[in-house]
Amino acid sequence: MNYLEHESLDELIDDGAEELSEHFGTFSAFQLGKMVFPPIKYAVPGLIPEGCSILAGRPKLGKSWLALDIALAVARGNYCLGDFKCEQGDVLYLALEDNGRRLRSRVEKVSPPLALDSWPKALDFATEWERCDEGGLDKLRQWADLKPNPRLIIVDVLAQFRSGRGNSETFYESDYRAVKGLQQLAGDLSLTVIIIHHVRKGMGDVDPFERVSGTMGLTGAADTTIILDRDGNGCTLYARGRDIEEYEKAVVFNAESCRWTVQGEAADVRRGDERGAILAALADATELMNPKDIEIATGMNSNNLRQLLFKMSKTGEVLKAKRGWYVHPDRAFLIGAGSFTPDKNDKIIRNGG
Numbered sequence: 001m002n003y004l005e006h007e008s009l010d011e012l013i014d015d016g017a018e019e020l021s022e023h024f025g026t027f028s029a030f031q032l033g034k035m036v037f038p039p040i041k042y043a044v045p046g047l048i049p050e051g052c053s054i055l056a057g058r059p060k061l062g063k064s065w066l067a068l069d070i071a072l073a074v075a076r077g078n079y080c081l082g083d084f085k086c087e088q089g090d091v092l093y094l095a096l097e098d099n100g101r102r103l104r105s106r107v108e109k110v111s112p113p114l115a116l117d118s119w120p121k122a123l124d125f126a127t128e129w130e131r132c133d134e135g136g137l138d139k140l141r142q143w144a145d146l147k148p149n150p151r152l153i154i155v156d157v158l159a160q161f162r163s164g165r166g167n168s169e170t171f172y173e174s175d176y177r178a179v180k181g182l183q184q185l186a187g188d189l190s191l192t193v194i195i196i197h198h199v200r201k202g203m204g205d206v207d208p209f210e211r212v213s214g215t216m217g218l219t220g221a222a223d224t225t226i227i228l229d230r231d232g233n234g235c236t237l238y239a240r241g242r243d244i245e246e247y248e249k250a251v252v253f254n255a256e257s258c259r260w261t262v263q264g265e266a267a268d269v270r271r272g273d274e275r276g277a278i279l280a281a282l283a284d285a286t287e288l289m290n291p292k293d294i295e296i297a298t299g300m301n302s303n304n305l306r307q308l309l310f311k312m313s314k315t316g317e318v319l320k321a322k323r324g325w326y327v328h329p330d331r332a333f334l335i336g337a338g339s340f341t342p343d344k345n346d347k348i349i350r351n352g353g
Contacts, residue, residue: 040243041192042192043086043151043152043192044084044086045084045085047081047237047244047247048070048192048194048239049241049244050190051223051242051243052182052185052186052193052195052222052223053222053225053226054158054179054195054218054224054225054226055194055195055197056196056197056199056212056213056225056228057198057199058198058201058229058230062228062253063156063196063228064095064098064106064156065253065258065260066081066260067154067156068106068110069081069110070194071091071093072107072111072120072123073085073086074087074088074089074152075089075123080260081251081260081262082261082262087151089122089149089191090122090123090148090149090151091123091152091153091154092140092143092150092153093154094126094129094153094154094155094161095125095127096127096129096160097157097160098156107119109258110257110258122149124143129161131160131161132162132163132178134163136161137181141189144189150191151192152191152194153185153186153193154193154196155182155193155194155196157196157197157198158178158195161195162178171214171217172215172216173217174217175214175215175217175218175221176220177217177221178217179221183222183223186223195222197213197218199211199212200212208225209225211227212225222241223241223242224241224243225241226239227239228251232299233270233273234250234252234273235251235253236249236250236251236266237262238266247265248265248266248267249262249263249264250262250263250265250268250270271308274305277298278294278298278300278308279317279318281294282326282331285327285331285334288321288322288325288326288327289325290326291306291326294309294326309326316329319332319335321334
């Protein structure tokens, strides 16, 4: 390349950078700064973005009900999970553990009574599909190519779609490959793929990602991992991903409509529930209560209870009769009725410890 052919050194550098980029398939930070990307699209606004998402949870907890509700909401351009309005588009639901009779029954439960012409034409079901290494991925692309506005594919469940482990593959490599093909498809077609999967039993208080059944190859290949879980405080929807902020929502299942609803941030909802449990216990009491009494009545964790009692007494939500003894404001007449032994942890409570 002759320097004299160029008007300036900057032009020479730019031309050289372009040639290098073409050769290596790279781009410079300067080129990246000039790129314009469309905003991320969501299957469910703010909760499930485009790309590949794993939705994992215990068997029979309601993952498929949630997936079906989302599928119907997207196909209709309607609401799911309470007040989350989905953008309308074409949906493919691979219900690989179901049959037509069961699917019809489920749709009728999730939806209000439907006239035949009200069943969404934008939602396709399949109860049989080739596995990913047997033409299943290519067939998904063909489906998307034939649809005017493909927005969502649901694979229910992963075990019925993935291929077997190769002789030379590790378990991690096999799991990674099981999801990577669907992740690439979602990226290429700018749509959302939701993969239904299970969690391990008895994992306790570990990182939610570690609860997903299989190796970390599954969550490593997916763009987003969502855990539907239930504990002593109720049900939650926890998510972490490349394109969304980590969140944990409190959710509740309506057994009559078979639909899930987001109640709010899990921490806020639980805090409100715990306050309500404390107030209910004190309102039913016929005498003053100490933290141990309230712990037995509510089933709350001792440390959480004592800290919350301290905060509630400072705001006047509960009255502190004596050191370590509490009463509901509506039952203030109980104060002074008898003598009480100070609670040994009262100093901890007063210090907010």
